Amino acid sequence: MGELFPALPRGVGGDGQRRAAWFMLLPLVVGLLVFAIYPSVYVLGLSFTKSTLGQPFKTWIGWSNYRWLAFGGDEIFIASLSRAALFSFGVALVELWLGLWLAVLLASLRRAGRLIRSVMLLPLMTPPVLVGVAWKLLLAPGGGLVNGKLLAWGFIGAPISFLGTQPWAIFSIMIADAWQWTPFVAILAYAALRQVPEDIVEAAKLDGATERAIFWKILLPLAAPSLLAIFVLRLIMAFKTFDLLYVLTFGGPGDATDMAGFAIWRTALRNFDVGTAAAQTVMFALFVSILILPFLWLHRRVEERAV
Amino acid sequence: MTAIGIAGVDRFTAKAGTRRQAHAPSLVATPGAAAGWLLLRRAIRLLSIGLYAGFFLLPIAFLVTLTFKTRDEVLLGQFLTSKPTLENWWRAFQFINLTGFIGHSLAIACASAAVTLIVTTPATYAVARLRHGEFVGSFALSSFIPPPVVALLPLFFLMRWLGLLNTFAGMIVVYAFMNAPVAYWLLRGFVKKIPAALDEAAWIDGAGFAKTFFVINLPLLAPGVVATGLICLILSYNEFLFASLFAQDDSVRGLTVAISLFQGDRFVNFGQMAVASIAGILPIYLIAFVFQNRLVGGLVAGSEK
Numbered sequence: 001m002g003e004l005f006p007a008l009p010r011g012v013g014g015d016g017q018r019r020a021a022w023f024m025l026l027p028l029v030v031g032l033l034v035f036a037i038y039p040s041v042y043v044l045g046l047s048f049t050k051s052t053l054g055q056p057f058k059t060w061i062g063w064s065n066y067r068w069l070a071f072g073g074d075e076i077f078i079a080s081l082s083r084a085a086l087f088s089f090g091v092a093l094v095e096l097w098l099g100l101w102l103a104v105l106l107a108s109l110r111r112a113g114r115l116i117r118s119v120m121l122l123p124l125m126t127p128p129v130l131v132g133v134a135w136k137l138l139l140a141p142g143g144g145l146v147n148g149k150l151l152a153w154g155f156i157g158a159p160i161s162f163l164g165t166q167p168w169a170i171f172s173i174m175i176a177d178a179w180q181w182t183p184f185v186a187i188l189a190y191a192a193l194r195q196v197p198e199d200i201v202e203a204a205k206l207d208g209a210t211e212r213a214i215f216w217k218i219l220l221p222l223a224a225p226s227l228l229a230i231f232v233l234r235l236i237m238a239f240k241t242f243d244l245l246y247v248l249t250f251g252g253p254g255d256a257t258d259m260a261g262f263a264i265w266r267t268a269l270r271n272f273d274v275g276t277a278a279a280q281t282v283m284f285a286l287f288v289s290i291l292i293l294p295f296l297w298l299h300r301r302v303e304e305r306a307v
Numbered sequence: 308m309t310a311i312g313i314a315g316v317d318r319f320t321a322k323a324g325t326r327r328q329a330h331a332p333s334l335v336a337t338p339g340a341a342a343g344w345l346l347l348r349r350a351i352r353l354l355s356i357g358l359y360a361g362f363f364l365l366p367i368a369f370l371v372t373l374t375f376k377t378r379d380e381v382l383l384g385q386f387l388t389s390k391p392t393l394e395n396w397w398r399a400f401q402f403i404n405l406t407g408f409i410g411h412s413l414a415i416a417c418a419s420a421a422v423t424l425i426v427t428t429p430a431t432y433a434v435a436r437l438r439h440g441e442f443v444g445s446f447a448l449s450s451f452i453p454p455p456v457v458a459l460l461p462l463f464f465l466m467r468w469l470g471l472l473n474t475f476a477g478m479i480v481v482y483a484f485m486n487a488p489v490a491y492w493l494l495r496g497f498v499k500k501i502p503a504a505l506d507e508a509a510w511i512d513g514a515g516f517a518k519t520f521f522v523i524n525l526p527l528l529a530p531g532v533v534a535t536g537l538i539c540l541i542l543s544y545n546e547f548l549f550a551s552l553f554a555q556d557d558s559v560r561g562l563t564v565a566i567s568l569f570q571g572d573r574f575v576n577f578g579q580m581a582v583a584s585i586a587g588i589l590p591i592y593l594i595a596f597v598f599q600n601r602l603v604g605g606l607v608a609g610s611e612k
Contacts, residue, residue, distance in 0.1 A: 020516035021439030024429035028487060029443055031426055034465075035458065035484040036450040042461035056464055105356055116356060118599055119363050125595040126367075127545035129563040130584045134366035137373060140384075143577055145369050148384020179366065184606070191607040226610060240454045243547040247567060261456045268460060269552065278460065285453045292452060 040285075046278035053272055065279035076255050077263050077280055081287050084259040087170070088238035091177045096231050098178065099185025104215065106190055120183035128180065132247025135176040139163060166256045169249050173257055176244055181237070185230055192226035193219055225302045232295045239288050260284045367588075373581035381577045395578035403565070403579070404557070405586050411554075412561035413590060415475060416543035419482035420536045423490045426483065428532060431494040432520055436506060444491060451488040455548055463552055473556035481553060482543040489542065489609075490535050496608035497531025498524075534605025537598055541591055562587040 047066070050059045069077060102120075106113045123131070138145050141159040150156045162168040196219050204214050220227075242261050245251060251258035251266070258266075264284060268277035373381060375391035399405060434444040462481060463472075471477030501524060509519040525532075547563040554560055566583055595602060 017437055018439050021433035021437035024433035025440045025443055027426040028430035031484040031487055039458040039461035116360055119360050121595045121599055123363055125541055125591045127563050129547050129567055130588055133584050134370050138366055138369055143381045143384050187603055187606055188610050236452055261454050264456050281457050285457055
C-alpha cells in the first residue's frame with residue numbers, strides 16, 4: 001500500500017496504523033487481562049491450596065485436591081462431569097435437528113413464517129431463571145398443567161413428580177433447554193441455508209430436482225460448515241447451563257441431575273471448600289476444552305475445504 | 308444491514324413462490340395423485356408449525372393464566388380459569404419490591420451494554436479493518452469457551468478487595484466484560500460488511516484513523532452497534548450466576564436473583580410467582596417485539612462471514 005499511495009498521510013499501513021489500532025484495542029486488552037487471564041491464573045493457584053471464602057490461600061497443599069478428586073474422593077463430581085457432557089451433546093444434537101427442521105419450515109411459509117418468527121424470539125429472550133420457573137409450574141405435581149391434563153384425560157391415576165424422579169428429571173431439564181434454544185438454532189440455521197448461492201438451487205430446479213433432493217444433496221452439504229459452527233456454539237453454551245438446574249431440580253433427585261458447573265458452585269458456596277472447588281473448576285475447564293477442541297478443529301478443516 | 312431480517316424473509320417468500328410454480332407442470336401430468344400429495348404435504352407443514360408455535364407459547368401462556376387464578380384454582384392444574392381475579396397482581400406488587408428489582412436489572416443491563424460497546428466497537432474495528440492485534444480477537448473469542456463458573460471465585464475475591472461487591476458499578480463492569488466476546492463476535496460481521504475502500508478514501512483525503520472511525524464508519528455501523536447493544540442488554544438482564552454472588556444486597560439485587568429467592572418462600576404462591584415472572588419478562592419482550600428485525604439481524608451477523 002505504501003508504494004501505491006506514496007502520499008498517504010500519518011503512516012497508513014505503517015507505524016501510525018499500528019499505534020492507532022493498539023490504542024483502540026487497549027480497553028479490551030485490559031478487560032481480557034482482568035476478566036479472562038487473571039481468573040484462570042487465580043483459580044489455578046487456588047486449586048493447590050486449602051481455602052475458604054473468608055480466607056483464600058489459607059495453606060498450600062500441593063496436588064492434594066487433585067489427588068483426592070482423581071482417586072475417587074468425590075465420585076459425585078466425576079459423575080457430574082460425564083453427566084454435563086451427555087446433557088450438552090444431547091441438547092445440542094436435538095436442538096440442531098429441531099432447529100434445522102424449523103428453519104426449513106420457516107423458509108417454506110409466507111405470512112405465517114413472519115408470525116412464528118415473532119413467537120420464536122420469545123423463548124430466546126426469556127431469562128433462563130424464568131424459563132425454569134415457567135417449566136417448574138407447568139410440570140408441578142399439584143397445580144401443574146401437564147399433570148392436570150394427564151389426570152383429567154385419564155392417562156395417569158396419580159400425579160407424576162416430573163422433577164423429583166428419574167429419568168423424568170433429566171428429560172424435563174432437556175425439554176426446557178430445547179424450548180429456550182431451538183429458536184436460536186433455527187434463526188442461525190435459516191441464515192446458513194440462505195447463504196447457499198441461489199443460482200445453484202435454481203439450476204438444480206431447472207434440472208428437475210425434487211425439493212427433497214435439493215435439501216439433502218445441495219442445501220445441507222453446502223451449509224454443513226455453518227451448521228457445524230452452530231452445533232459447536234450450542235455445545236459450548238450447554239456446558240454453561242446453571243440457572244435451569246438451580247431452579248428446576250437443584251441437582252436432584254439425589255445427585256441425578258447434578259452437572260459439573262452446578263457441582264462446583266455447590267462445593268464453593270454451600271460447602272465453602274473453595275480450594276477443592278478451584279481444582280474442580282480446572283478439571284472442568286480442561287474437560288470442556290478437550291471435548292470441544294476437536295470440533296473446532298473439524299470446523300476449520302471443513303471450512304478450508306469449502307473455500 | 309437493518310434489513311437483514313426483513314430482506315431474508317422477503318427473499319424466502321419469493322423463493323417459496325417460484326417453488327410453487329415449479330410444481331405446476333407435475334400437477335398437470337397426474338392431477339389427482341399430485342394434488343393430493345401436495346395437500347398432504349401442506350397439511351403436515353401447517354401441523355408442524357402449529358405444534359412448534361404451541362410448544363413455544365405454552366409455558367408463557369400458562370404463566371399468564373396463572374396470574375389470574377386463585378390459590379384453589381391453581382391446584383386444579385387446568386389452563387383456563389372460570390373466575391379470573393386480579394388479586395395476585397396487587398399482592399405481588401405490594402409484598403415484593405418488583406419495580407425495584409426490575410429497575411435494578413434494567414439499569415445495570417443498559418449501562419453494561421453501553422460499556423461493552425464503548426470497549427469492543429473500536430477494538431473490533433482495529434482488528435477487522437486496521438489489521439492489528441488479530442490474536443487479541445482470537446483470544447477474546449476463545450475466552451467464551453470456558454464456563455463462567457471459572458471466573459466466579461476469582462472475581463468475587465477481586466471485587467471484595469476493591470469494595471465492589473453489592474454495587475452497581477461492580478455489576479456493570481462485570482457484565483460489560485462478560486459480554487465483550489459476544490459483542491466482538493457480532494460486531495466483526497458488521498465491520499466486515501463496510502467496504503474497506505471507504506476507509507482508504509478517507510485516509511487519502513487526509514483524515515486520521517480516529518476521524519475515519521468516528522465520522523465514516525460509526526454512522527454506517529450504527530444499526531449493527533444497536534443490534535449488538537440490545538443483545539448484550541438482554542444477556543445482562545438475564546444473567547444469574549454472577550448476580551447471585553456479587554449482588555446479594557437488596558439495594559442492587561436484580562430480578563433473576565429475586566425470583567430465585569422466592570422459590571422456597573411459603574408466602575409466595577404460584578399465582579404471585581407467575582406475576583413476578585411475567586412482570587420481569589415484560590421489559591425484555593417489549594424490546595424483542597419492537598426490535599425483532601434488528602435482533603435477528605444482529606444474531607445472524609456474527610455467523611455470517
